[in-house]
Amino acid sequence: MKQFLFLGVLAVVFSCGNILSASDTSAKKVYTEIEVSEGGSIVGNVMFAGGAAITELNLHGGWDLGDSTKSLSEKVVVSKINGGLKSVVVSLTDISAGKKKVNPEIHPVIDQQKNSFIPRVTAILVGTSVDILNGDQELHTVHTKTTRNQPFNYGASYKMRITKTFEYPETIKLTCDVHKKSYAWIVVLDNPYFDVTDRNGYFEICDIPPGAYKLQVWHEELGNLEKEVTIHSKEITKVELVYS
């Protein structure tokens, strides 16, 4: 009898363990696609506090504000008008249900011109293909060092196009070994709620089901920021984030 009891206890323990481990893996990454008809949106601005002097803006130029951004360094590009920060990836990380994941048919392009990658930061959804071009009349290489996504290292001559698909969420650094200074970032995200800020630091994320979420902000030099946001149905939530 005792033996049976013991076996029973063992069986219960094992099955519990199984359930726990199963729920662990399922709790990690589940994103269900639903119809979002009455979603809200976030519009915001990412700023850099230690930044650009606004005084030197020449308003006599009229509409021609060609160089309205100021590069504090290669990595930190700040708008002279409002101190907005360029190339920041803004995303909702803890969202569990939302709009359909759609991979764009026209691939995002990363070009190498005058020994630098343009654009510097690209954010894509999992499963998206990226075209990497070479616009310089000399040899470049494109090299990534990932573990989960298959890494690659190709030589690329003039006008060469390399298409690569990224299957797992990861922040990937793309480098050229011939010109050590140049590199670009590809941020692969596992849900479609993200944006990269423009040269005035603005971003916009649409069709979010109402609820409270964490807004995650990533910049290559200045690091991460986090903010709680609450989305109401058919309303625009305004957010301001400041790197100080």
Add this chain to the structure above:
Amino acid sequence: MKPKVLLSRVGLWSAMSVTSAALMITLAPLTARAVSIPTEVTEEGKKTYSNYCAPCHGDEGKGDGSLARSLLPKPRDFTRGAYKFRTTPSGSLPTDQDIYKTISYGVPNSTMIPWDILTEQQRASVIPVLKSFSEAFEVRKPDAAVGVGLETRPSEKTLAEGKKIYEEKLECWKCHGVEGRGDGPSASEQEDDFGFPIKPFDFTTGKFKGGNSSTDVYLRFTTGLNGTPMPSFAKELTDEQRWSLTHYVLSLIKPEECPHK
């Protein structure tokens, strides 16, 4: 035939047969025969790894064994699944045969010796252990091996074409130097994926790390060397151009200059 002559003949034959047998035994590990490679980690594999590999590559395959500090090039860190010498395309995992070949041949110009002191079975048993160190082998599968076309005959014309590719099209000289001495303008700033400085290969030594045959050289620039700045030029060249480049690279060998000949 006089008995004495016969005796000497027999002695000669037996000596010849003994030497040929000895030759076969020494050559055996160098011919990559089909060995059965276990799919699961075995006790034998673990034991072999901890006895022969762990002193340099570390107990957990991180390339941090007790001898690693004094070595350059550094022992390979297996946790990323980046293997240099493969028959698979750039970035792909190696096939089991690729790993087996590297273990059996060793890597010239480094401290990785040819492990022919181990039996074939022991060498094969280590492979699942190496693969267990990296999560890459769980998420990804090795791609199909790249095709190696029929080798062309080296001639003045193909050498000239190879030289043109080396100097103009692929600009190999930027790292490997115009004469292939590994002293190009970008040579000094190269580092591998793990942050250690790495030298572009000096072709004049003639001791190619992935093997000296023309197929080996062909495969190196077609597949690239994972974990190093050496890229793959799979998309750039036709099969004929690749053989031309291979022959040109092989023509850069100057063994008479090499002090360790």
